[in-house]
Amino acid sequence: MNRTITVGISDLNVAKDGDVLVTYALGSCVGICLYDPIMKVAGLSHIMLPSSQGFPAGSQPHKFADTAIGILVRQMEQLGARQGRMKAKIAGGAQMFAGINNSSLANIGQRNVQAVKAELARLNIPIVAEDTGKNYGRTQFFHSVDGGMRIKSANRGEWMY
């Protein structure tokens, strides 16, 4: 029986042996799935903000795109994965409310997606699938058996990547 491992907001976790990672209801946050197809090791990080800069030292590093992804890579390596083999699938970064122009929220979904892409490029991890932007929430499942990502929305259906 495969386990389902829940990843909360500003959290990350790893899975293997057919276990499934899930993070519920991504809005403007971004879920980053990493996979090593040889070792069948999967990782999922749910980030909330693009950058840890300007936040006090000691802030939860799993919250930020620029600090969380590197931590996820290291945790996967401890299960035998290799960074050079990893591929990424990402989802989220929606704009939930159309007309919000508050400075800390303006285009936050888009800025999160950009920061995730920049960090993955820095780590030389290619993005092979993406379901980002638009204006609706997504629940993200990530299967360690084959690296498949399933996205479920509240009223728009489901997709496999």
Place this chain on the structure above:
Amino acid sequence: MALKNYGDLNDMQLDALREIGNIGSGNAASSISLMLNRQVDIAVPVVRILDYQEVVENLGGPEQLLIGLLLSLQGQVTGMIMFLLHKDFAHLALNTLIGAEFDETSPLDEMGQSVIQEIGNIMAASYVNAIASLTGLEITISVPELCVDMAGAILSVPAIYYANISDKIIYIEDEFGHAEKRAASHILLIPEVDSLQKIMTSLGLDV
């Protein structure tokens, strides 16, 4: 001592927020009674300071379908105010007002959305007027933005906003009703920390 985040609020200051919640809810009940043209009463609101995660659990979990309304606060108090309504609340309002049925599968049509936005407007004004009348501060509100989606996705917006301030949220739970039906609404009050400080100073609750 200046407030740095919502967790720094003392018991007296929390009581003041509860009082704002009470007055605001009372105002909201009268306005909604007028709009629906029938008596709407309201139970004593519950005001709590919660973590983001606790709010999500309180609302029925991250995938719970909710109607979210977001307004920004401008003037001497800046920040945001968010309403979260379960479908039964929308049912109650829409069925009473325009005789429409809003069920789980059908999206809100334009008329339904505009009615819900108007309710959000009235409710926000009720709370903002409560703050303004107690503190003498001038506050205006923006037009409400509407979103029907999963609780976790809607709440990611204030959670991100709050990430710069605090992991805590000022959470007010109201139960509206009339003779046959009751429905809950949830309000997140999100003043900037310096605005919260201003409110407390105006109330003489500086510590």
